Amino acid sequence: MRPDELLRPRPEGLYCPPGDFFIDPVRPVARALVTHGHSDHARAGHGAVLATAHTLAIMALRHGPDFCASRQAARFGESIDLGGVRVTFHPAGHVLGSAQIAVERNGLRIVASGDYKCRPDPTAEAFAPVACDVFITEATFGLPVFRHPDPAAEIGALIRSAEEFPDRTHLVGVYALGKAQRVARLLRDNGWNRPVHIHGALKEICSYYQASGIDLGDLRPATIEGGGRGDFAGAIVLGPPSSFASPWVRRFADPLIAFASGWMQIRARMRQRGVELPLVISDHCDWDELTRTLRDTGASQIWVTHGREEAVVRWCELNGISARPLHLVGYEDEAE
Amino acid sequence: MRAFAHLLERLVLTPSRTRKIELMVHYFRAVPDPDRGLGLAALTGDLDLVAVKPALIRQLVAEVTDAELFGLSYDYVGDLAETVALIWPAPGGSDAPLRLSQVVAALDGASRSEAPAVLRRLLDGLGPSQRFAALKLATGGLRVGVSARLARQALADFGGVEVNAVEEVWHAQASPYASLFAWLEGRGDKPVSRVAAPFRPVMLAHPLDERDRAAIGPRDYLAEWKWDGIRVQAVAEGGARRLYSRSGEDITAAWPDLIAAMEFEGAIDGELLVRRAAHGGDAGTFADLQQRLNRKSVSTRLQQQFPAFVRAYDLLVDDGEDVRALALTSRRERLALLVGRLDPLRFDLSPLVPFADAGELERLRRSPPHPVIEGLMLKRRDAPYLPGRPKGPWFKWKKDPHVVDAVLMYAQRGHGKRSSYYSDYTFGVWHEGELVPVGKAYFGFTDEELRALDRFVREHTTDRFGPVRAVRAEPGFGLVLEVAFEGLNRSGRHRSGIAMRFPRIARIRWDKPPAEADRLATLEALLPGSPGAPTP
Numbered sequence: 001m002r003p004d005e006l007l008r009p010r011p012e013g014l015y016c017p018p019g020d021f022f023i024d025p026v027r028p029v030a031r032a033l034v035t036h037g038h039s040d041h042a043r044a045g046h047g048a049v050l051a052t053a054h055t056l057a058i059m060a061l062r063h064g065p066d067f068c069a070s071r072q073a074a075r076f077g078e079s080i081d082l083g084g085v086r087v088t089f090h091p092a093g094h095v096l097g098s099a100q101i102a103v104e105r106n107g108l109r110i111v112a113s114g115d116y117k118c119r120p121d122p123t124a125e126a127f128a129p130v131a132c133d134v135f136i137t138e139a140t141f142g143l144p145v146f147r148h149p150d151p152a153a154e155i156g157a158l159i160r161s162a163e164e165f166p167d168r169t170h171l172v173g174v175y176a177l178g179k180a181q182r183v184a185r186l187l188r189d190n191g192w193n194r195p196v197h198i199h200g201a202l203k204e205i206c207s208y209y210q211a212s213g214i215d216l217g218d219l220r221p222a223t224i225e226g227g228g229r230g231d232f233a234g235a236i237v238l239g240p241p242s243s244f245a246s247p248w249v250r251r252f253a254d255p256l257i258a259f260a261s262g263w264m265q266i267r268a269r270m271r272q273r274g275v276e277l278p279l280v281i282s283d284h285c286d287w288d289e290l291t292r293t294l295r296d297t298g299a300s301q302i303w304v305t306h307g308r309e310e311a312v313v314r315w316c317e318l319n320g321i322s323a324r325p326l327h328l329v330g331y332e333d334e335a336e
Numbered sequence: 337m338r339a340f341a342h343l344l345e346r347l348v349l350t351p352s353r354t355r356k357i358e359l360m361v362h363y364f365r366a367v368p369d370p371d372r373g374l375g376l377a378a379l380t381g382d383l384d385l386v387a388v389k390p391a392l393i394r395q396l397v398a399e400v401t402d403a404e405l406f407g408l409s410y411d412y413v414g415d416l417a418e419t420v421a422l423i424w425p426a427p428g429g430s431d432a433p434l435r436l437s438q439v440v441a442a443l444d445g446a447s448r449s450e451a452p453a454v455l456r457r458l459l460d461g462l463g464p465s466q467r468f469a470a471l472k473l474a475t476g477g478l479r480v481g482v483s484a485r486l487a488r489q490a491l492a493d494f495g496g497v498e499v500n501a502v503e504e505v506w507h508a509q510a511s512p513y514a515s516l517f518a519w520l521e522g523r524g525d526k527p528v529s530r531v532a533a534p535f536r537p538v539m540l541a542h543p544l545d546e547r548d549r550a551a552i553g554p555r556d557y558l559a560e561w562k563w564d565g566i567r568v569q570a571v572a573e574g575g576a577r578r579l580y581s582r583s584g585e586d587i588t589a590a591w592p593d594l595i596a597a598m599e600f601e602g603a604i605d606g607e608l609l610v611r612r613a614a615h616g617g618d619a620g621t622f623a624d625l626q627q628r629l630n631r632k633s634v635s636t637r638l639q640q641q642f643p644a645f646v647r648a649y650d651l652l653v654d655d656g657e658d659v660r661a662l663a664l665t666s667r668r669e670r671l672a673l674l675v676g677r678l679d680p681l682r683f684d685l686s687p688l689v690p691f692a693d694a695g696e697l698e699r700l701r702r703s704p705p706h707p708v709i710e711g712l713m714l715k716r717r718d719a720p721y722l723p724g725r726p727k728g729p730w731f732k733w734k735k736d737p738h739v740v741d742a743v744l745m746y747a748q749r750g751h752g753k754r755s756s757y758y759s760d761y762t763f764g765v766w767h768e769g770e771l772v773p774v775g776k777a778y779f780g781f782t783d784e785e786l787r788a789l790d791r792f793v794r795e796h797t798t799d800r801f802g803p804v805r806a807v808r809a810e811p812g813f814g815l816v817l818e819v820a821f822e823g824l825n826r827s828g829r830h831r832s833g834i835a836m837r838f839p840r841i842a843r844i845r846w847d848k849p850p851a852e853a854d855r856l857a858t859l860e861a862l863l864p865g866s867p868g869a870p871t872p
């Protein structure tokens with residue numbers, strides 16, 4: 001069986017003809033397998049959805065309980081038969097519940113990575129490479145300039161800045177699913193024992209993480225209770241980046257804008273965002289981790305999607321691995 | 337090197353001047369000598385290293401990366417030093433972190449043939465953001481928006497002294513400024529200036545308030561015109577000749593014509609102006625002067641077209657004698673004698689303006705006899721020359737600014753704590769039935785007014801371009817702003833053909849319909865040289 005008989009790109013997303021399902025489709029389809037809860041991967045309106053229990057719960061939080069007609073929870077490591085195709089979910093380490101999906105038939109195994117991260121992170125199930133014939137990798141940070149520093153050091157810089165400027169509110173831009181919880185947890189693990197304040201848009205998913213047994217410490221709403229601006233002097237406040245351009249930020253004392261993202265390695269991006277304190281903290285693997293993973297899977301073929309395909313294909317060429325870009329449509333430059 | 341790299345990054349990203357100063361103060365506290373002094377010199381552009389050419393950096397990186405991967409990366413990042421800092425394969429900076437002084441010593445000591453090996457070793461030994469800083473040092477491309485003045489303010493704050501005190505000793509100091517830091521930390525004496533022809537901190541004036549007017553009379557005060565040039569200190573001592581800006585920047589190199597005429601021994605305080613050779617040598621406007629500003633060197637043609645001269649108004653040193661403690665009247669007597677011996681085309685005396693009372697001054701101020709006058713200076717006869725801005729001895733009383741009613745056209749979000757407000761406004765006046773933009777000004781209101789303006793912008797946005805919003809502006813609907821400004825210049829960069837000097841929003845005219853805002857013709861009449869301009 002040729003690999004593209006098992007999985008092939010279609011306008012709706014990655015399609016498996018023998019199993020008649022899509023992986024992370026960008027348009028409504030009859031049967032969807034979803035790697036994780038980020039909105040460009042997990043859309044509403046499908047017929048049946050197969051995903052991990054966490055991903056299903058997160059989709060219900062974001063899209064409402066009726067986000068699909070029927071759903072099935074996949075457990076990590078357990079195989080499910082779909083029309084003669086063996087499907088297995090493996091942890092991707094990206095956000096809570098995120099999965100790589102292995103698809104097998106007639107001895108051919110293809111793994112679709114979804115988004116993945118190799119570093120230890122107590123807020124997501126640990127990534128492990130899955131041996132396969134074809135590995136479909138994301139390439140969000142697929143350029144050799146992306147080499148993420150130790151997140152503990154980045155969080156250390158935030159804590160030091162909060163101590164250096166106790167009269168200012170440190171506003172940290174974080175996306176609601178994954179980054180917010182990771183930053184809160186990193187703050188805890190690196191000695192920030194005071195409350196962490198959060199914008200209302202982050203509340204639901206943070207509560208979900210905490211209910212799932214992930215300790216994020218004392219999270220409080222970033223609202224003023226009878227006091228003034230001074231309430232938040234010296235505080236660390238997490239909020240979605242979009243909120244920083246809204247009147248919401250006016251309640252804070254001389255806010256210092258930070259942003260936690262893998263993009264913060266690039267100065268033009270820092271300036272574009274008007275960030276005073278860039279924090280290079282990413283949900284994705286960096287270049288070194290990505291290329292190591294390509295080797296670790298033992299795959300003889302790499303398909304590249306979701307980012308800077310060209311450079312990853314070039315690396316494969318230099319390392320004697322056959323590779324091609326998939327050109328899937330509908331995935332944005334990861335807002336992370 | 338870690339602290340320096342971190343400081344660089346924070347300074348570039350921090351818009352607020354006060355916060356920049358704080359960052360530098362913290363750096364001076366946290367970092368030992370000589371690293372902090374070298375860091376200071378690097379920020380102010382006083383660290384003279386032999387520049388490494390970008391070609392060498394490209395060659396080094398080509399040895400360790402694939403050309404195609406490097407090309408893709410460079411395209412994405414857009415800056416050579418940054419791309420190399422990030423892509424360099426060694427992890428770097430782990431076990432024995434390099435100090436800034438070690439990096440500077442390595443770069444400084446390297447001969448042309450050693451340079452590649454030295455640079456390679458540095459790149460191997462440093463982490464990514466430190467590599468970036470080292471490459472910027474090596475290529476001389478460190479641009480962080482820190483002026484020497486800002487750095488001196490940070491030093492003053494660090495030592496808890498007045499900025500004047502730092503300015504006074506600054507010129508005797510050289511990188512890495514060990515004795516300067518020792519003094520500021522109370523571990524050593526104030527350094528003495530050993531530079532020939534040093535700068536002395538200048539005396540500044542307060543604006544004249546309504547309340548102060550009663551005290552002004554010819555018995556206690558001298559009046560002179562306030563010339564619209566730049567304040568300079570011309571110092572000729574012991575064979576050295578230097579020209580300083582009012583903050584102590586050495587600007588000697590840009591004014592060779594003037595320097596050649598400094599045939600005296602002393603330190604003169606005065607206004608630097610240019611003459612318009614084409615107009616019989618009359619004093620040129622600020623726009624003429626601008627032709628010669630911000631240049632490192634100056635062409636012979638410009639020197640002939642706009643010869644420089646100083647209109648002198650004070651004397652700090654007279655033939656080796658420090659006369660700052662003398663009364664103004666005595667200093668002016670000595671100044672008159674000294675200037676009388678100089679080339680009158682290069683140095684003249686700022687004339688006194690006789691007056692009977694404050695009422696007469698008021699009339700004079702409103703209609704000065706020359707377009708290059710921007711008001712009056714009032715100085716106490718008995719006052720010594722005091723550095724800084726002491727209250728009382730010197731006042732400035734400017735002409736009223738010009739005012740127009742303009743219509744708000746575009747608004748842009750501000751910086752820092754104003755980043756959520758539309759606080760930066762472009763406004764226009766009517767011309768042939770359309771609005772043409774004539775200027776841009778920042779917020780100058782109360783918080784309440786700012787909120788109201790911000791609300792108006794958000795509710796009446798017609799279009800968006802990135803951070804800028806276009807606002808509804810029609811004859812029957814829109815917002816009129818009363819804009820005050822100091823003067824107008826012709827400008828090819830604006831569609832209206834004019835550029836405002838120091839515009840600010842004086843009032844919001846919620847009451848005024850846009851159709852009644854001013855016309856471009858009104859502004860054109862104020863341009864220098866036009867029939868409606870204030871006449872000499």
Ligand SMILES: [Zn+2]
Pocket residue numbers: 036038094115
């Ligand atoms: Zn994702």
Ligand SMILES: [Zn+2]
Pocket residue numbers: 038040041115306331334
């Ligand atoms: Zn994604």
